[in-house]
Amino acid sequence: MKIIQGLIQGTAEWLEHRSNARNASDAPAVMGASSYKTRDQLMSERATGITPEVDAATQARFDRGHAIEEAARQIAERIVGDDLFPVIGTTDDGYLSASFDGLTMCCTTAWECKSWNERKAASVRAGEVPDTDYWQVIQQLVVSGAERVLYMITDGTDEKCVWMWVELPAGATEQLFAAWQQFDADSAGYTPAPVEAPAVGKTMDSLPALSVRVEGRVIASNLDVFREHAMAVIEGINTDLQTDQDFADAETAVKWCRDVESRLDGAEQSILGQTADIDAAVRTVRDVKEATRQKRLALERLVKAQKEALRQKIALDARGSWQHHAEVIAVALGHRVQLNLGRPDIDGAMKGKRTIASLRDAASTAVAQWKVSASLTHQAAAKALAMIDDAGRPELFRDLNELVTKDAEALEHIIAGRIAEAERQEQERQAAERERIRVEEEARARHLAEREAQAQAQAQAQAQAQAQAQASMVEPAPHPQQVREPAAGEAMMKLGDINALIAPLAINADGLAQLGFQPAGQERAARLYRASDFQAICNAMAQRLAQACKQREAA
Structure with a gap:
């Protein structure tokens, strides 16, 4: 770890450092686990440099947190058995940063203090770091290289103080770096969406009070004015729903339509109660009421259909993003293996989300988390393929899909074992080949010896013949041999x-x-x-x- 000397938490210099650093406190948001900030919100802040203003209430909460931290330091030092110093540092390459509430002089133990929160305290009692703080603690371990972190929830007193030791689990370092690298990649092409205030449906125009007096006939009414105004308002209701504001307006309009229908029902009953012959008045009331009802029904159907269409589009865009990433990984591996990358649970992430912004954030966060996992699988597979290629015996490793799922140590044993077995079989083959050649050479030598013996016998016979010829210049012709039938099986x-x-x-x-x-x-x-x-x-x-x-x- 590289310690940044002279940098004090809370100062302008510290804030400047944080604005350009990959901070441990931001790690939960990067992982999509923060209850305080979404991944998209953090990406927007990093892209624009604009962060939420610290109001008086927030500053008061920060000040109280610092006071609790100082009060709890003695408790922490008593548990650790050593002095703890506030430190700001980065990894040796400067990629990740962390601000420590406390770190021992030899950097073997770190301390993270959080203000009292009953829900978090319950998690600690159960032996778990709350999700919203987990990756902050992991990054502190990665940056410092400490053996453990004392994670504490307290109000600065022994009475309200729970704590637990946290060590770095296997694979967490690779997962953390992959998450930040994916965040960097997404940030590189990020275009902040226009910041919009929370959508609130606009107030609908009030219709004029409907006045009808009848005494066996309509004596006086403002039906014509009411009809003209009502129809204008109804026609002006927007049915092209694209944004959160459009949906909020539509939902307000639906409520307005219901109210108008209810009021018109009352007016109709009032008119009918005064006379039975008010056809024109009743038709007007019914016309406006029916127009209002139709608009309300159309809006209700449209809101539902358009929300579902936008939800599907967001899901399809997210699907296209992860499928593209999967293809990039396949190309990077030369399509040599088929990795089981799974798929992000986009539908599950989007459940319960009401606004377009929350739907998009949920889908993009689910895809980002999947990309982190897929990238880790890709890195492991690439390392496995490199180990296999370095072995130089591709014919021994045709089951690549299974081999790339092994951890490095297991794969190393498999490679060594298969090569040793192949060499043993090759040695046996060579020994068998040498034995075959030896047997053939012995047979060839015997055959040559037999031929040589035959040649010697023929030479001896010729010598004898020559000797007999010299003894007698003319020899009588040999007597004809008696013909005898060949014995059975005779050559x-x-x-x-x-x-x-x-x-x-x-x-x-x-x-x-x-x-x-x-x-x-x-x-x-x-x-x-x-x-x-x-x-x-x-x-x-x-x-x-x-x-x-x-x-x-x-x-």
């Missing part, structure tokens, strides 16, 4: 399979027969040979090639 080879294996060399069935290998079977046009004879076939072919080579050398 067979087609002639084409043999040629594929010895390519680019080739041999046919006659050649194989000359080498002593007869077909062991036939599949359609293909001749089949025992797969077990393939090694012998290769050895025989090698011997024949070696023999041919020797024959060429001998020639």
Whole structure:
């Protein structure tokens, strides 16, 4: 906290500071909780710089409050167990301000003193700070950084003194700052409405006294004058209702019409009581009475309909305001999540309000309070999205709608847990992949070893064949092998399979027969040979090639 040195409460310098500061005493109005000032009234004062004049009665109340405060200081210091000093300070950035009735030297404990009020005292006895003072105390805690505030209701004596300790609840700081920021945003585009005195219906023109004398016939009357005047007044009644003044005039006119109808009923009865043949007089009375009745009924219906229309327009304007704010939040979050922002209870706020001004204030305050809550939800969601984005694993966090509702600590655990699990699964996958590669490499090595062994066997066979060829330049052709039927399940080879294996060399069935290998079977046009004879076939072919080579050398 930054303490403003040399500033004394009640001085002109203090008033100048308050006119430009976001004061703790104004926080309840900003939150729409003050019983002394509406949010719109505070906004008008901040926009125009015009504040209500302090009359003698108000000044006397202020002076009494200061006297009570000084008398109660000793009581408060006894409860706190330390000296209390009046202090004026702001948050370190200067955004919020507070004037303290008392603050300990180390700024750990603050004191707020309110003059005796039985209703507030009852709240304190119930362990609750009255709504109209709650946010003032919260702002004092935020500005000072104090651990607690001693909230006291007293007349300066021990006999009438109730108090309670107040500490800063979780989330209150963010809510307070969001409320002031929303107030600043609304104030930036605020245009004060013309200040109007409370609407009072104008007095209707008095109709001339209706005079009729009859003695079997109308002897004398002012019916013509009365009719002309009455009809002029009735025609002049305004039915275009837009302002509180229009509604007040209309309601007065309705009362006037009822009175005229009543008086005309009396006149009609008087006339009828004097004679039975007064047609002209009765028609005049009835005409004026009917015109008055119709105007009254029309006004009653119009007042009701127009009030409802204006009420609906105010509600629709408020609805448009909060829906626009919700869309702004959605755009700010890139439409990545669907936040459960709820909606302001505009109808509930407007219930019981009679004037246009009070309806507008109730609707705008309800929307402002909703915007504060929505902005806090938006800020929390934005922080959550930033934490998720910083993790760099978007594929692990597809349930964003649920994740952004978690508090920071819970979300941090969720992010760490999912990343750890993903890394564990990745390590298992990599281990499995390495095992697969190892098995494949071992199988490949075995296959190569087998092929190498086969190659060595073939080489040995070729060497033996060459040795036999050298021992005898010409060897008798091998005796034809006896054809035997293949055993059940014995592996067979087609002639084409043999040629594929010895390519680019080739041999046919006659050649194989000359080498002593007869077909062991036939599949359609293909001749089949025992797969077990393939090694012998290769050895025989090698011997024949070696023999041919020797024959060429001998020639």
